[in-house]
Amino acid sequence: MSDIEVTSVCEEGYTTESEIDGEWSLVVDALSEDGPSPNQVLAADYASCYIPALRVAADQTGYDDIGHVEVEVEADLDEDDDLESIAFTVKTEAALGEDAQEIVELGEDICHVHSALTESLHADISIEDDAF
Template sequence: MADIEVSSTCEEGYTVTNVIDDEWELVVDALSEDGPSPNQVLAADYVSCYIPALRVAADQTGYDDLGAVEAEVAADLDDDDDLDAVAFEIKVEADLGDDVEEIVELGEEICHVHSALQDELHAEITLHDDVV
């Protein structure tokens, strides 16, 4: 049995209903009419994986609580509507001092989505500390 199982159904058009591990339903629509597009879901999935990874990275670097974390994601599409670039603008409540770059890089190493993506599509990450 696989670790993750997704059952996907597309009755017509470009809308796909996904049932994940027989528990959660996610509707994805290539045209963004009945739900987010696959690219939108990927951008949200990427940052949803990176934020917890960032928390783990901060903890491993000696910061036991980042406090509130807010992120804005900007994703660019090429002429074929393929993701071309992803950038995270992240703000954390904690003051990370000189450890920001180390924590960002360790977060990338921990994030499973970051690891899964091709080398050309890793997020450019800017972390703003002590602002939330």
């Protein structure tokens, strides 16, 4: 048995419904009419993976709780609608001071989506600590 099992079905058009590990459903539409596009899902997935990775990185650096964390994602597409670049602006409630960049980089090392993407699509990450 695999660690992750997904069944994706498209009856017609460009909308695909995926059943993930028998527990969750996800609708993705290449035209962004019935759901987010695959590129939109990837951008959201990347941020959703990076936030807990950042929390673990902060914990490993000595911060028990960094409070509210928000990631604003900007992604650019090329003329073929392929992802060309991704940038994150990360805002944390906690003041991380001189540790901020170390925590960002450790978060990159921990994030599974970051590891799965080609280096040219790794997010360009800026952090604004003590933001809330």
